[in-house]
Amino acid sequence: MKFEIAKTCLYFHLDRNEIINHMNINPMIMDSIKSVLANSNNIVFLTGAGISEESGIPTFRGPAGLWKTYDPMKLASISGFYKNPKLVWEFYQDRQNLILNCQPNAGHFTIAKIEKLKNSNVLTQNIDGLHKKAGSKNIVELHGNILKAKCTNCNFVEDINKVIIKSLPPMCSLCDSVLRPDIVFFGEPLNQTTWKNAQDISTNCDIMFIIGTSLNVGPVNTLPFYAKENGAILVEVNPEPTVFNHIMDFSFRGKAGEILPTFLAYFNTK
Ligand code: OAD
Numbered sequence: 001m002k003f004e005i006a007k008t009c010l011y012f013h014l015d016r017n018e019i020i021n022h023m024n025i026n027p028m029i030m031d032s033i034k035s036v037l038a039n040s041n042n043i044v045f046l047t048g049a050g051i052s053e054e055s056g057i058p059t060f061r062g063p064a065g066l067w068k069t070y071d072p073m074k075l076a077s078i079s080g081f082y083k084n085p086k087l088v089w090e091f092y093q094d095r096q097n098l099i100l101n102c103q104p105n106a107g108h109f110t111i112a113k114i115e116k117l118k119n120s121n122v123l124t125q126n127i128d129g130l131h132k133k134a135g136s137k138n139i140v141e142l143h144g145n146i147l148k149a150k151c152t153n154c155n156f157v158e159d160i161n162k163v164i165i166k167s168l169p170p171m172c173s174l175c176d177s178v179l180r181p182d183i184v185f186f187g188e189p190l191n192q193t194t195w196k197n198a199q200d201i202s203t204n205c206d207i208m209f210i211i212g213t214s215l216n217v218g219p220v221n222t223l224p225f226y227a228k229e230n231g232a233i234l235v236e237v238n239p240e241p242t243v244f245n246h247i248m249d250f251s252f253r254g255k256a257g258e259i260l261p262t263f264l265a266y267f268n269t270k
Contacts, residue, residue: 033235033250033263033266034266036207036233036235037207038266039206040118040206040233041206042119042120042204042205042206043114043118043119043120043121043205043206043207043208043209044120044121044122044123044201044202044207044227044232045111045121045122045123045124046123046124046202046208046209046210046213046220046223047111047122047123047124047125047126047131047211047212047213048125048126048211048212048213048214048215049125049212049213050211050212050214050238050239051105051107051108051126051130051211051212051256052102052105052126052128052130052212053212053255054105054106054257055103055128056098056102057098057099057102057128057130059214060072060214061216062214073186074087074088075087075091076088078185078187080185081180085169085178085180086168086169088169088180088181089168089170089181090168092146092183095146096146099128099129099130099146100147102128103130103133104131104133105130105256105257106256106258106261107211107212107255107256108130108133108134108136109134109135110261110263110264111131111134111260112131112134112135113135113264114264115135115137120138121201121205122140123140124139124143125143125213125217125220126141126143127143127144127145127146127183128146129145129147140194140198140201142184142195142198142220143184143190144181144183144191145182146183147160147161148160149163149170149180149181149182150179150180150182151172151177151178151179152172152177152178152180153172153178154172154174154175156172156173156174156175156179163179190219190220198220198223199223202223202224202227202232203226203227203229203230204230205227205230205232206231206233207233207234207235208223208224208228208235209236209237210224210234210235210236210237210242211237211256212237212238212256213238213242214240215242216243221243225247233250234248234250235250236251237252237254237260238251239255240253241253
């Protein structure tokens with residue numbers, strides 16, 4: 001699908017009220033994005049850690065990012081896991097406990113509301129399950145789910161709250177092998193069915209929102225290119241520029257929980 005708007009990169013370095021001011025100053029620009037939203041029939045939300053930041057879950061990179069304090073090679077890589085599964089489980093148990101007490105924010109809820117208005121899919125790198133908690137149904141969890149455990153040997157997969165943990169690492173109730181968090185570690189491929197699905201969804205969308213991801217991690221950071229090459233509009237929502245800033249059609253500089261509800265208003269006022 002083609003949109004009849006200029007594909008220029010626009011920057012709104014402002015908070016929600018100031019965006020509205022900006023809209024008053026330049027209604028043509030805001031009409032363009034409004035028209036993109038109103039005419040889109042196949043929407044993708046590609047999300048990363050930043051969308052859950054306002055729910056109290058730290059991001060990975062940036063000044064307050066997890067990888068400033070913790071070594072991802074020790075705690076989030078497949079080699080680190082086999083070297084010291086107990087240490088890795090301790091790290092993920094702390095994160096599980098945090099995540100279990102976190103709630104979706106306005107960003108997650110807006111995406112779930114848009115799914116009720118338009119055909120849309122969430123492709124998320126997040127392992128926190130907050131999109132589902134907010135009510136989204138069409139979700140592809142590209143990096144797995146921290147609230148599940150799976151066996152390193154057999155096909156056993158279970159919700160973490162149903163796993164009997166006597167000591168760390170927990171053991172499989174079927175084959176007595178070591179269990180691991182059901183996530184993708186660095187050094188591992190993505191599940192190939194999941195990845196193919198994400199590629200297809202990205203290729204077929206007419207608009208992709210890229211929200212709260214630094215786009216530093218592959219292969220997920222190639223998905224905007226699948227969309228762009230097939231004529232989709234790219235809309236970035238992030239307080240900071242990302243490494244692929246230059247390919248975006250619109251860049252909204254701000255927090256997901258503040259910017260995304262503004263888009264919902266455009267759908268509703270169509
Ligand atoms: P990063 O931590 O790399 O990036 C988070 C992005 O969110 C940054 O670009 C921030 O500017 C932005 N951000 C922060 N607060 C925000 C807010 N309130 N609203 C919108 N954006 C905000 O996280 P990811 O890109 O998701 O993988 O990281 C990708 C992968 O690297 C993760 O899935 C994880 C990590 O290591 C694994 O653990 C395998």
